Amino acid sequence: MLEIELANIKMKxxxxxxxxxxxxxxxxxxxxxxxxxxxxxSIGKEERKGYKNPVFHEVExxxxxxxxxxxxxxxxxxxxxxxxKIENLIGSIFGKDEKEFYxxxxxxxxxxxxxxxxxSCPHAKKVGMEYSTRKIKKTVEEVKQLxxxxxxxxxxxxxxxxxxxAIEGGADAIVAINSVKAMAIAIDVAMPILGNKVGGxxxxxxxxxxxxxVYELAKNFDLPIIGVGGITYGRxxxxxxMAGATAVQIGTAIYYxxxxxxxxIEKETKEWLKENGYKHISEIVGLALxx
Numbered sequence: 001m002l003e004i005e006l007a008n009i010k011m012k013x014x015x016x017x018x019x020x021x022x023x024x025x026x027x028x029x030x031x032x033x034x035x036x037x038x039x040x041x042s043i044g045k046e047e048r049k050g051y052k053n054p055v056f057h058e059v060e061x062x063x064x065x066x067x068x069x070x071x072x073x074x075x076x077x078x079x080x081x082x083x084x085k086i087e088n089l090i091g092s093i094f095g096k097d098e099k100e101f102y103x104x105x106x107x108x109x110x111x112x113x114x115x116x117x118x119x120s121c122p123h124a125k126k127v128g129m130e131y132s133t134r135k136i137k138k139t140v141e142e143v144k145q146l147x148x149x150x151x152x153x154x155x156x157x158x159x160x161x162x163x164x165x166a167i168e169g170g171a172d173a174i175v176a177i178n179s180v181k182a183m184a185i186a187i188d189v190a191m192p193i194l195g196n197k198v199g200g201x202x203x204x205x206x207x208x209x210x211x212x213x214v215y216e217l218a219k220n221f222d223l224p225i226i227g228v229g230g231i232t233y234g235r236x237x238x239x240x241x242m243a244g245a246t247a248v249q250i251g252t253a254i255y256y257x258x259x260x261x262x263x264x265i266e267k268e269t270k271e272w273l274k275e276n277g278y279k280h281i282s283e284i285v286g287l288a289l290x291x
Contacts, residue, residue: 001270002281004036006224006247007149007172009088009113011036014281015237015262018228018251019092019116019153020067022259026084034262037088039249040081042118043108044093044127045100047073051123052195057184062203062230063252064184066196069094069124074107081111090151094118094127098139105143114148119162120155120178122200129155129178133162140169151175151226156213163217173224175249176213180206202252204230211243218244218286232256234268241281242288 002013013036022028024041032038050070057064071077074093081089091112095101105115119136121128131139136152143150152166153175163174179200184193192198207230214227227245231237232253240248254261269281278284 001273001279002036002266004247004281006037006226007114007151009037009149011088011247013262013266014241014245014247015265016090016226016247016249017262018249019118021251021254024071024080026080029081029089030085031259032262033086034260034266035250036247037090037113038086039090039116040092040112041071041077042069042092042094042121043071043074043077043104044069044095045074045103047071047076054193054195055199057193057199059184059201061205062201063255064182064194064199064201065179066123066194066199068196069118069121069127074104078107078111081108084111088113090114090116092116092118092153094121094124095139096126098135098142101139102142102145105146109146109148112148114151114172115143115146116151116153116175117143118153118178119166120153122155122179122181123196123198129157129181133158133165136162136165137169140166140171144170149173153178153228156180156209159213160216160220163221167221167223171223173226173246174217174221175226175228176217177206177210177229179229180209202229204232206230207236207239211239214240214245215243215288218289231265234265234272237265237269238272238284241285244286244289246285
């Protein structure tokens, strides 16, 4: 009922662990074997310390974070994922240019089923959402040379143009969206709360933005879309899929519903499909585009 195939990767369900959520160590990722796929922490060529504390702050309808793409560098990280007991591991990578992306991808290639290019982190300087749109096509082409599927993760900013460039480069799927650039101020001391001042906003509040972005992508392009942003219950995943997503990623909701969330969302989705007369999850993909 929930099995899908995404860029020739067979998945037992369309639910993926989003990058940046309990995915820095082998042990933490192996807790999510109920997911159809697990996306790693975003990894770069060299170690990156990230921003000073505080890097995390809960607000009314979600979470602000500004980790700053902290990671140990690809040479150290591949030691962590070697021998990992995850069926479908997707390597999230970032870089300042196509050569860095290729370098990191080549190092991770033996351990992952596909690559997710992080071109949308809202608070990392010179990478992420600041990565030049004109470089996207060449970057995707470079990583595609390695022969594995390439997913491109984009934010809501300039979405269709950046997606167009990714598709021109041969992207196998678009992942949308990343957290939304945001901030919070501690009014008692009149200063920004996060150490970096600005961070990424994730959680329930950004779901309508994510759904809109997926819908627009599906309306304009013919390739798989992976929806991300504010998915907490099975109904949220269904909404994204009706907007055109083939699969979805789940992140912040783990904070609210715990590590068994994939099992819970699988159960909720199956129940809804049965109650509404659907035999397979693929029947609902893009339904809202037709109505």
